[in-house]
Amino acid sequence: MSDAIRKLLLRQLRRSVGIADEGGLAALLASPVDASDPAWQSFGRGLGDFLERVSGSYEQYERDLALRTRSLEISSAELTAANDKLRHELKQRAAAIHSLRQLISELLPQHGDNAAPAEPASDDIAVLSRRIGELVRDSERSRRALANQKFALDQHAIVSITDAQGNITYANDKFCAISGYARAELLGRNHRVIKSGLHPPSFFDDMWACIASGEVWHGEICNRARNGHLYWVNATIVPLLDEHGLPEQYIGIRTDISDRKAAEAIVLQAKEAAESASRAKSDFLANMSHEIRTPMNGIIGMTDLALDTDLSAEQREYLGIVKASSEALLTIINDILDFSKIEAGKLLVEDIPFNLHRLLGETVKSLALHAHAKNLELICEIPPEIPRHLLGDPGRIRQILVNLIGNAIKFTDQGEIAVHATLLKSREDVANIRISVRDTGIGISAEKQELIFESFTQEDSSTTRRYGGTGLGLSICRRLVELMGGNIALESQPGVGSTFHFALPLQLDPQPQLEEKISLDLTGRRVLIVDDNATNRRVLGGLLAAWQIESASAESGAVALALLRQTDRHFDAIVLDAQMPEMDGYDLARRLLLEHPDLPPMMMLSSSAMRGDAQRCREAGIAAYFSKPISGEELQAALGLLLRGQVGAAGQGQPINRHSLHERQRPLAILLVEDHPINQKLACGLLTKWGHRVTLASNGSEALAHFAEGRFDLILMDLQMPVMGGLEATRRIRESERQQQLQPTPIIAMTAAAMDEDRVACLAAGMDDYVSKPIHIADVLEKLAAIAGNEWPTPAAAAFDYRAALQRADQETVRIVAGVFLDTWERDIDRLRNAAAADDSPLAERTAHSFRSSLACFAADPAIALAIRLESRAREGQLLQLNDEIAALEREIRTLAEHLRPLAVTDSG
Structure with a gap:
């Protein structure tokens, strides 16, 4: 029995029997038992055994207690460990809930739920689970939609994905099908595996420069399949950027346009065939025009000269019929040619x-x-x-x-x-x-x-x-x-x-040419207008009023005589109509001359000019004579001479007329380049008659020789001549002027050609203007008057108006084509120069033809003319002579580009 149990037992015995200490208990047990009492004897005998069993019970209790205590100790350790584990798991759970809540908050806006509810802030697992479930379902729907879109795209488009170096990381079925490669053969290989070799290196340099900068690239590419077959695709390459904004992948989406390209080739062949036929038709029309107009120029021109000589009435009648018939035939020819050009869409x-x-x-x-x-x-x-x-x-x-x-x-x-x-x-x-x-x-x-x-x-x-x-x-x-x-x-x-x-x-005109003005101040002068036609009186009165000249009008000779008999009515000049009823202008002039010795100068306007009118004017004292209608410039010039007294007395000398006004212009030194004898005689006759000095050359080579010997005020240049034509002669004259830094001489083409291409070729060669054969005297006189009066346009004033040309062009075509043209024209100019340097005539001809077609979209006539000339020279193998023309074309296109940029469509990608 342990000491602890014994002490407990002793305490319980003392309290039960009144024993104070352990010694008293021992004495009691040792005292003799009263044998007289059997109960006490039995109690005495069993007390020790009882105590042993009690002690054994206590010992067993102690052992059980020890076991329970050990068990409790073990359970407490296990419980502590479980608590620690639960605490750790709870901490992990809180961290997970926080992470989930943050993830949901990030995912909600990506799913279009910008107004996210307050639930994601809750720690309720059920709430979080529900939101995650919704997000998973949304994600699954998005995945299915993306898969469907990918499926649809794969059915239509050729798709590939590459890394930043161009190595293929994905290729869809259509890519494999059109290229002929298995997917395993493509993955990991560079995209160059399908390179056709058709495009120049600069093409891919431009493409890589675009996508490497993060921009989307659009274009058409020719690829080569595994079996060598070429196919065309319309490609869009989209760079995928990393967090630094640098491309890490490229997605290429393409559609097969091989059929379209084949159709375009057929259309191009048909177009070239049609253009060839059109050129043949145009050449035929131009040739027929030249063949018809050349003899008609002689007929009409020589008839004009003959009508200006002394003829009998019968001869004049016959020649008048010849001229009228020729002009009627010319009108019909012009109508037919113009109508043909209109129908062909070539009228410019x-x-x-x-x-x-x-x-x-x-x-x-x-x-x-x-x-x-x-x-x-x-x-x-x-x-x-x-x-x-x-x-x-x-x-x-x-x-x-x-x-x-x-x-x-x-x-x-x-x-x-x-x-x-x-x-x-x-x-x-x-x-x-x-x-x-x-x-x-x-x-x-x-x-x-x-x-x-x-x-x-x-x-x-x-x-x-x-x-x-x-x-x-x-x-x-x-x-x-x-x-x-x-x-x-x-x-x-x-x-x-x-x-x-x-x-x-x-x-x-932003740069109008200054015109010589009459220096005499006519303000306050008075002029009498006598004409039976009210419209004529109103028109003449309006012209005079614009020059601050006062006017009075009379509708007949009788009214005019009455006005002049009034002593307070003084006039500085009188303008008469020749044809009036009762008293015509000549009779009125004679009456006025008899009644008024100090009569002011008279001007006669006639609507039926006849031979002998000059003599009648002299006899009637007429100082100036003009056929109607008289232009404002002629009326102003004639009045200036009349009112300045630059005419003889009545009846003396020749009256001022339209030709004498022209003769007052300075004579011009003119180089006439013409091979046809009839045209030579006609042009020399007219020019000499108008007082100009004419030097004759029969072809372009002779013209160059004359030009080298002296300067001319004007060159009249035929186009089609033996030895050297007018276009080549003009180019050489312009080159000589550039080398010697001379002021350009006005060159006017005389052409029987009727097509606009011929006119464009004239301007492209460096000519300033042109007159069509048969030559109309009024046209030539107008151009000669402009040169003699120093009114000829300077090169700057005659510069082509590209802004106006673009307004005439088809606006939708300009809008679509402008951007591509602006991006490529400089590269094509370089290609043209390289072709010329490499003596590659076919490439130079194709490039010039491409320029010609593109420029036609913008109605850029001078640039078109240069492209036509370049194409022609390349076709003839004259590549060494192209540098000046290429430089001229580049200058024209730069001018065009300035006006074209605001009209170009910008592609946002």
């Missing part, structure tokens, strides 16, 4: 400087004889507010006027034809001008007016039989007006007359 319009006042005056004047032959008044009214110096196509405007005025003369038997210009509105750089041609002819019925501008249409078939004509003129006029951005209209009443209006937007 220009934007060059011109004087509208002079153009209207000269055009009306050139038709005056036809009007006067029918006793018609032909009137031209140009108000002073109409701008003089404009940019446009004077040749086409003249063509429209000639057609409309010619029709008016044709369909009018009596009365008048009036040409009137009106300024509709004007901006800082554009004037909208309407030109009207009014007649008092047969008129046109309302139901026919809508059809009158259609091809081959006249008022009715009887009109064709009576008046003749092809019925093409008005159709051509309408197309010309529309090409120049204007409109044409008609007002007419049968039996009363017709008025044709056409309105054009014309740019103001």
Whole structure:
């Protein structure tokens, strides 16, 4: 029994029997037992055994307690370890919940849930689990959608992915199918495995420079399949950027365009065949035009010269018929050629400087004889507010006027034809001008007016039989007006007359040529106008008022005599109409001369000039004589001479006339380059008659020799000549002037060619202008007057207006093509130079042809002409002579590019 149990037992015995200590207990056990009491004897005998069993129980208790204590110790250690484990797991759980909450917060905006609910902030596992489940489902839907899109893309597109070095990391089935490679053969290999070799290295340099900078690249590439077959794709290469903004992968998405390329090749072949046929047709038309116009130039020109000599009435009648028939035939030829060009879409319009006042005056004047032959008044009214110096196509405007005025003369038997210009509105750089041609002819019925501008249409078939004509003129006029951005209209009443209006937007010339002005101040001078036609009186009065000249008018000779008899009515000059009823202008002049010895100078205006008029003028004391219509410039110049007293006394000397005004211009030294004997005689006769000095050369080689010996004011150059043609001679003259730093000599082409390509070739060779054969005297006089009066356009003033040309071009085509052209033209210029240096004629010809086609989209005539010339020279193998032309083409394209950049479409990728 342990000491602890024994002590416990002893304490319990003492309390039970009243024993104070352990010694008392021992004495009690040792004391003799009262044997008289059997119970006590039994108690005494069993007490020791009882105590032993109690002690044994206690010992067993102690052992059990020890075992329980050890078990508790073990359980406590295990519980502590479990608590530590739970605490650690709880910490991990809290960290996981925090991570999940943060992940959900990041994922919600990516799934389009910008207004995320407050639930992700909760630590509730159920809430987080629900949100994660939703995100997983969304992700799965996105994955399926992406898979579907990839499937759809794979069905349509050829897709590959490469690393930053171009090594293939993914290729879809279509890529494998079109290239002929298995996927295992492609993965890990560089994309160069399908390189065709068709593109130059610069092509791929540009592509890599684009995508390496992080930009999307678009283009068409030719690839080579495993079996060597070439195929074309339209490719988009998209760089995938890393966190630093640098490409780490490239995705290439392509579509097979081999069929389209094959179709384009067929179309190109057909186009080239059509262009070849068109060129053949154009060459035929040009050749036929030249062959027809050359003899007609001789017929009409020599007839003009013959009519200017002394002839009998019968001879004059016959020659007049010859001239009228020739001009009618020429009109038909011109209509047919123009109509052919319109139908072929090759009719071009220009934007060059011109004087509208002079153009209207000269055009009306050139038709005056036809009007006067029918006793018609032909009137031209140009108000002073109409701008003089404009940019446009004077040749086409003249063509429209000639057609409309010619029709008016044709369909009018009596009365008048009036040409009137009106300024509709004007901006800082554009004037909208309407030109009207009014007649008092047969008129046109309302139901026919809508059809009158259609091809081959006249008022009715009887009109064709009576008046003749092809019925093409008005159709051509309408197309010309529309090409120049204007409109044409008609007002007419049968039996009363017709008025044709056409309105054009014309740019103001930013560099107008200064014109010599009459130095005499005419302000306050008084002029008497005598004319029975009210329109004539109004037009002349308006011109005089613009120069601050006062005027009075009289509708007959009797009224004029009454005005002059009034002592307080003094006039400085009198303008008379030759044809008036009761008393014509000559009778009136003679009456005035008899009644007024101090009569002011008189000017006669006649609408029916005849031989012998000069003698009649001298006899009637007329100081100046002009056929109607007189232009404002002629009237102003003649009045200046009259009022300055630069004429002889009445009846003495020759009256001032249109030719004498021209003769007052300085004589010109002219080099005439012409091989045809008839044309030589005609041109020399006319030029000499007008007071100019003429040097004759029969071909371009002779012209160069004459040019080397001395300077000329003007060169008139035929195009088609033996030994050396006019274009080559012009190029060499311009080169000589550049080398010697000489001022360019005006060179005017004289051509029987009718095609616009010929006109472009003339300008490209360095010519300044051209006149068409048969030569019209009015055209030549106008150009000679401009040169003699120092009004010839300088090279800067005559520069081509690319801005206006781009406005005329098809705007959608310009918008689409401009960007590509601006990106590639400098590279193509380099290719052209390299081809010339390498003596590669086919490459030079193809490149020049490509330029020609591209430039045609922009209506860039000078650049087109240079490209045509380069193409021709390359075709002929003249590569050593291309450098100057290439430099000239580069200069023209740089000028074009400045106007083209604002119009280009920018690709956002």
